Amino acid sequence: MRVKTGFARRRAHRIINTRTKGFRMTKRRLIRVAKDTLSHAGAYAFRGRKQKKSENRSLWITRINGALAKSGLNYSKFIKGLKDKKIELDRRVIAEIIQDDPSFFQKIVEEVKN
Numbered sequence: 001m002r003v004k005t006g007f008a009r010r011r012a013h014r015i016i017n018t019r020t021k022g023f024r025m026t027k028r029r030l031i032r033v034a035k036d037t038l039s040h041a042g043a044y045a046f047r048g049r050k051q052k053k054s055e056n057r058s059l060w061i062t063r064i065n066g067a068l069a070k071s072g073l074n075y076s077k078f079i080k081g082l083k084d085k086k087i088e089l090d091r092r093v094i095a096e097i098i099q100d101d102p103s104f105f106q107k108i109v110e111e112v113k114n
Contacts, residue, residue, distance in 0.1 A: 060095040067098045071109045081112035 013031055020027065020034045027037040065075040073081075082089065087108070089097075097105050 057091060060091040063095045063098055064091060067102070067105060068109065071106070071113075073109060073113065078109070078112055082108075085112060087111070 016031060016034050016038065017028070019038055022028075023034070023037060026033050028034060061075060064078070068075060068078050089108070094105070094108075097108070
């Protein structure tokens, strides 16, 4: 008896259809276009996960620099001062301190200045 691909193809199409839910027009309905769209979506998602790390770091640096402007110290001198004083706080933690406890951040700045 000859075996045709009916069930397997429908299952594959159903998987594609569930993954393309929310896409617009033919990018959701037509299988060839949907496959291509899913491929691109995966590539964009991969790239986005890498970009997210860079964008977050930029945001932390901007927040630190903005908070330092009030104290008359610039970002690069602040980071060098942290390294010289062997204060091991990363940029994410410093940005969180700025938002949660500004008075503690001012103590860190004074420690770096002296």
